[in-house]
Amino acid sequence: MQGAKTEMAVESQQVQADFARDHARRVMARRLRGFGRSILIHASLIPAAFVFTLPFLWMLSTSLKPDVQFYAYPPVVIPSPFQWSNYPDAVKFITFFLYLRNTLTIAVLATIGVLISSSLVAYSLARIPWRGRNFLFILTIATLMLPFQVTMIPLFIVFKNLGWVNSWLPLIVPHWFGGALYIFLLRQFFMTIPMELSEAARIDGANELKIYYSIILPLSKPALATVAIFEFIARWRDYIGPLIYLSDQEQYTLSLGIYEYQTQYGAEWGLLMAASVLITLPIILLFFFLQKTFVQGIALTGIKG
Amino acid sequence: MATATATANLPRRKLSQGTRHTINGLLFASPWIFGLLVFWIYPTLASAFYSFTKYNGVRNPTFTGLANYIELFTKDEEFLAAVYNTVYFAVVSIPLAIIFAFGLAMMLNAKIRGQVVYRTIYFLPTLVPEVALALVWIFIFTPHNGLIAAPFRAFGSRGPCWLTCAEWARPTLVLLALWIIGQQIILYLAGLQDVPQDLYDAADVDGANFLSKFRNVTVPILTPVVFFHLITSVIGALNFFAIPYIMTGGTGFPANSTLFYSIYLYKNAFHYLEMGYASAMAWLLFMFTLVVTLIIFRSARLWVFYAGGED
Numbered sequence A: 001m002q003g004a005k006t007e008m009a010v011e012s013q014q015v016q017a018d019f020a021r022d023h024a025r026r027v028m029a030r031r032l033r034g035f036g037r038s039i040l041i042h043a044s045l046i047p048a049a050f051v052f053t054l055p056f057l058w059m060l061s062t063s064l065k066p067d068v069q070f071y072a073y074p075p076v077v078i079p080s081p082f083q084w085s086n087y088p089d090a091v092k093f094i095t096f097f098l099y100l101r102n103t104l105t106i107a108v109l110a111t112i113g114v115l116i117s118s119s120l121v122a123y124s125l126a127r128i129p130w131r132g133r134n135f136l137f138i139l140t141i142a143t144l145m146l147p148f149q150v151t152m153i154p155l156f157i158v159f160k161n162l163g164w165v166n167s168w169l170p171l172i173v174p175h176w177f178g179g180a181l182y183i184f185l186l187r188q189f190f191m192t193i194p195m196e197l198s199e200a201a202r203i204d205g206a207n208e209l210k211i212y213y214s215i216i217l218p219l220s221k222p223a224l225a226t227v228a229i230f231e232f233i234a235r236w237r238d239y240i241g242p243l244i245y246l247s248d249q250e251q252y253t254l255s256l257g258i259y260e261y262q263t264q265y266g267a268e269w270g271l272l273m274a275a276s277v278l279i280t281l282p283i284i285l286l287f288f289f290l291q292k293t294f295v296q297g298i299a300l301t302g303i304k305g
Numbered sequence B: 001m002a003t004a005t006a007t008a009n010l011p012r013r014k015l016s017q018g019t020r021h022t023i024n025g026l027l028f029a030s031p032w033i034f035g036l037l038v039f040w041i042y043p044t045l046a047s048a049f050y051s052f053t054k055y056n057g058v059r060n061p062t063f064t065g066l067a068n069y070i071e072l073f074t075k076d077e078e079f080l081a082a083v084y085n086t087v088y089f090a091v092v093s094i095p096l097a098i099i100f101a102f103g104l105a106m107m108l109n110a111k112i113r114g115q116v117v118y119r120t121i122y123f124l125p126t127l128v129p130e131v132a133l134a135l136v137w138i139f140i141f142t143p144h145n146g147l148i149a150a151p152f153r154a155f156g157s158r159g160p161c162w163l164t165c166a167e168w169a170r171p172t173l174v175l176l177a178l179w180i181i182g183q184q185i186i187l188y189l190a191g192l193q194d195v196p197q198d199l200y201d202a203a204d205v206d207g208a209n210f211l212s213k214f215r216n217v218t219v220p221i222l223t224p225v226v227f228f229h230l231i232t233s234v235i236g237a238l239n240f241f242a243i244p245y246i247m248t249g250g251t252g253f254p255a256n257s258t259l260f261y262s263i264y265l266y267k268n269a270f271h272y273l274e275m276g277y278a279s280a281m282a283w284l285l286f287m288f289t290l291v292v293t294l295i296i297f298r299s300a301r302l303w304v305f306y307a308g309g310e311d
Helices: A002-062 A086-093 A096-127 A133-145 A148-161 A169-177 A180-191 A195-203 A208-219 A221-237 A240-245 A254-265 A269-289 A291-302 B002-050 B067-074 B077-108 B115-127 B130-140 B147-154 B166-177 B182-193 B197-205 B210-238 B242-248 B261-271 B275-303
Strands: none
Touching: A002 A269, A002 B077, A002 B115, A002 B130, A086 A096, A086 A269, A096 A133, A096 A169, A096 A180, A096 A208, A096 A221, A096 A254, A096 B002, A133 A180, A133 B002, A133 B275, A148 A169, A148 A240, A148 B002, A148 B261, A148 B275, A169 A240, A169 B002, A180 A221, A180 A291, A195 A208, A208 A221, A208 B002, A221 A269, A221 A291, A240 A254, A254 A269, A254 B130, A269 A291, A269 B115, A269 B130, A291 B115, A291 B182, B002 B275, B067 B275, B077 B115, B077 B166, B077 B182, B077 B210, B077 B261, B115 B182, B130 B147, B130 B242, B166 B242, B182 B210, B197 B210, B210 B275, B242 B261, B261 B275
């Protein structure tokens, strides 16, 4: 009995030791496999990263090159000497500050408008129970499916009859009446705020405007920030809007101005790339500082599909 | 007394609350109701009407029946080229974008170091304004001399003609479009991070290998993201405008191989002032978009997997 017991104990000890050794070996193997796997993954991610950064790096590099190095072979990666004068030249010849002022005016006014209007509409859709709001919501989603070319021509005629063509108004005013995507995005966000907050405020005698302004908006800062950034960048980058509505060079935005400069003066790559860096950099900086808002925003628009 | 009046008032107050909600709801939504009518519904109907007319935007439109539509399909070779180019672009670039975005997101999700850095880098091209992107691509893809030609020159070849010849221009634009998949990568990555770990654990217990986990867990859970990507990228591909327009000056050069539907529509409307004709094109595009998205929506029940039934 005793012997059997000790035998069993020894055996179980043996088993335990085997198990421990086995386990250690397995962990080791897994670690090695994990290490190998992560090397493999990095080996594919790094070339991809190189390819993705290439346009921007080449833009940056060319923006500092003298003319003779544009098409040099082998390609000149780090220009020597740095032709810093491309930047002041670009700013001067492309009338950068004029276009910057125009672009900022349009982008800021459109962003303010879209924030106010979309949040009011989203409040109505998410926080006020009224008949017909579902229908309005479906219509809102439906406009997302409508190609902009369908409304492009009649809108142009309308703005022409109003005398607004060749002004910034067609690029700003429509945004003061809401944007479908932003209404959708804010509605989804507003719906996550507990209804009890609104009900309690209503019992306390607060009207809807007060609830909207002092309860819902302060709780929705991340979503509002997302809308503001998306709209600002959309207006900053917008090309077809200014192309359709602006014909006077004094009114041009940066995108349109740089394109027009290229069509008029051709391949002055140093200046063109310097200007390109100047219009890209602000967005990249915005992205770096507000990365979380960006990523959340993109994920938000993708919810529900 | 006080309670009595309060209860007596209750039904009336409740009723008036419903009305008040309706009034408030309409008031808060009024900017968008106005916007919908003026910027969406009216223009959509007006463009349907214009599509049956000859209209230069100045003189009153004259009704011509189906003439625009008939001309588009029977006489207009540029139109057919534009349709072909656009469909080609959509059919080739969308599956590639799905594969690349999904694949890169999978690798990023493998709990590797520097995930955020990679994600940022992949997202960069989507931030660059289209004008800047188009310009730098023109420069990089200059045949024989551009940066893209350098590896070919190393082997003594001059490389393909890229955007300057008809047979290469279309595939080149597809290639360029693959640069702008940062948003999709982020969406897939977010989707992957939502996959419940216990599903993988359960699969591990059943002895599933990587491939079967991928096929039976990862892919089904991500099908809603693929679905979203598919819908938005079909619409995006059909509206592809700024980049090819800037890169070719809207000419469709070479041999109409970069003449996309939106570019040809824009040219008809604002260069040739054929606004009726362009409206017919716009409505055809609308109908086509509707049919394609409807097909995708209908097909969704066959392949899109929704966790928890119908969320």
